[in-house]
Amino acid sequence: MALLELQGVSRHFGGVRAIDGLDLEVREGEILGLIGPNGSGKSTAVNVITGLYPPSAGRIAFDGRDITAAATHRRLSEGIARTFQNIRLFGGLTVWQNLWVAQNSARDRAARGFLSRWMGGQSGAREGIGKLLAFAGLAGREDELASNLAFGEQRRLEFARALAAKPKLLLLDEPAAGMNAGEIADLDERIRAVRERGVTVLLIEHHMELVMAVTDRVAVLNFGQKIAEGTPAQIQAHSAVRKAYLGGDH
Amino acid sequence: MDFYFGLAQLIGVHTLLGLSAYVVLLTGQVSLAQAGFFAIGAYVAAMLTVLAGWHLVPALGAAALTGATTACAVGFPALRVKGLMLVIATLAFGEGVRLFFFNFDYQIARGDVKVGPLGGEGFRQIRFFPENGWTTLEVMLFIWIFVLLVMALLWWLDRSRYGAVLRAVGEDELAAQSAGINLTAVKVSAITLGGAIAALGGGLYAHYATHIEHLSFGILLATFAIAYPIVGGLASVFGTLAAVLFVQGFLVEGLRDLGDWRNLLFGALIVLAMNLRPRGFLDAGNLRAIKRLFWGGGRGAP
Numbered sequence: 001m002a003l004l005e006l007q008g009v010s011r012h013f014g015g016v017r018a019i020d021g022l023d024l025e026v027r028e029g030e031i032l033g034l035i036g037p038n039g040s041g042k043s044t045a046v047n048v049i050t051g052l053y054p055p056s057a058g059r060i061a062f063d064g065r066d067i068t069a070a071a072t073h074r075r076l077s078e079g080i081a082r083t084f085q086n087i088r089l090f091g092g093l094t095v096w097q098n099l100w101v102a103q104n105s106a107r108d109r110a111a112r113g114f115l116s117r118w119m120g121g122q123s124g125a126r127e128g129i130g131k132l133l134a135f136a137g138l139a140g141r142e143d144e145l146a147s148n149l150a151f152g153e154q155r156r157l158e159f160a161r162a163l164a165a166k167p168k169l170l171l172l173d174e175p176a177a178g179m180n181a182g183e184i185a186d187l188d189e190r191i192r193a194v195r196e197r198g199v200t201v202l203l204i205e206h207h208m209e210l211v212m213a214v215t216d217r218v219a220v221l222n223f224g225q226k227i228a229e230g231t232p233a234q235i236q237a238h239s240a241v242r243k244a245y246l247g248g249d250h
Numbered sequence: 251m252d253f254y255f256g257l258a259q260l261i262g263v264h265t266l267l268g269l270s271a272y273v274v275l276l277t278g279q280v281s282l283a284q285a286g287f288f289a290i291g292a293y294v295a296a297m298l299t300v301l302a303g304w305h306l307v308p309a310l311g312a313a314a315l316t317g318a319t320t321a322c323a324v325g326f327p328a329l330r331v332k333g334l335m336l337v338i339a340t341l342a343f344g345e346g347v348r349l350f351f352f353n354f355d356y357q358i359a360r361g362d363v364k365v366g367p368l369g370g371e372g373f374r375q376i377r378f379f380p381e382n383g384w385t386t387l388e389v390m391l392f393i394w395i396f397v398l399l400v401m402a403l404l405w406w407l408d409r410s411r412y413g414a415v416l417r418a419v420g421e422d423e424l425a426a427q428s429a430g431i432n433l434t435a436v437k438v439s440a441i442t443l444g445g446a447i448a449a450l451g452g453g454l455y456a457h458y459a460t461h462i463e464h465l466s467f468g469i470l471l472a473t474f475a476i477a478y479p480i481v482g483g484l485a486s487v488f489g490t491l492a493a494v495l496f497v498q499g500f501l502v503e504g505l506r507d508l509g510d511w512r513n514l515l516f517g518a519l520i521v522l523a524m525n526l527r528p529r530g531f532l533d534a535g536n537l538r539a540i541k542r543l544f545w546g547g548g549r550g551a552p
Contacts, residue, residue, distance in 0.1 A: 052428070076428065076430030081430075084428075090417070090425065092417060093417055097414040101414045102429040104429065104430030119407075121410065164429075165429065165430050
């Protein structure tokens, strides 16, 4: 069953068609890779899915509901969370606070009253955030300012912040950028662990080894259009994909 | 002694004004509208005590409520714009309020005198304190009760999730949105709270000054309001208090003997202060140092 469905979605910037009539289906429970050369529209697709850019045309449905016009913060409470290609943490807030402010899921809203959610102290959130800290390997660092963390730790914190909203769908925008081999192996495990908990993952990534290892299916973008879709093995053998990446007649 | 009590009254009222801008600044918004909310509070509270014969405390409550309502109504359209455009929009609002009171007459006869606001003449004879026999010391203490209450409220808010959300919006709006935070709701709530605090300060100001006029609520006051939290730093409410003490206590009063040279030095000292402490007087680092000094050890010690 499709959790997220894009039908003919376009986004133009002036004359540039960053994505152009994109059809994409993310099935519940899968890890879908979204790859493509630089400038192929991957990040624009993420920004359209999360509502930062309204689409110029097309329709987006999530969990059976039309969310084409929904505001970004609404989409998060519906269950779409993301990380950013260039990490965007709240640098002046502590690690703990970064996770705390992101608890805006529909389930959080239902579970706690307005006053206790907004005005309550840290004690009400302690257990949930403790789990997230452990998941991100940041236990014991909760009082550190986010801006003081090392690069890899910041990536892990951002990952945990996205999970703080208890998403159904997690969009990871190039999470392996700037990471070394050890950290990438770590990330691989973390992505699988998230899926084990029933979270669907859309992985936008340049690092082919990671994509081929961790995903169930891969979709390939070029010039804002989907040129191929299939299992990692099918994609590796696909002639249009080889052409998009390498040029010429491969 | 009365001179110092009077100065303490002024510092208290300006602290409220600065705190009203502090709340809004936490969300990253520079508002020059705070003097406008302050003026609204001053006129509303004074009209209620003088014309309607209310006691001061409910009059202050009504003033704060009016300030909050106005701020909420202004916040919705104003906060759709950002940066310099917001500065201009809020400045225009503040000037609009000032010009409204410049043209606002509402006088009623009380015996053989007329009382109430009279346009450019201002609003004279706001005599709640003298009529009830309050001394300058009592008035000062009364003002500081409100200052301390508001500081305690904001200090507590800073520890709540709401406080963390305000700062998150100030840090990075895009990330905050993506973390499920409704930017409009958060910003409007902050300016509403700020409007209530500024109007409370204005109501207190009108009563200790006993005479208000539109000229007191101009751009200079709006600039002071936003300068306090910037000079004092956003790490804590105490930064704003420190900045008011520095500006009103030291720069304005302490250097009075220098005559006209004071204005020159005033600007230079603000620039110097901002250069020495670009993140304000009190930042997270020296707050931690102060905590260590008083409570010893703690975590984070190297």
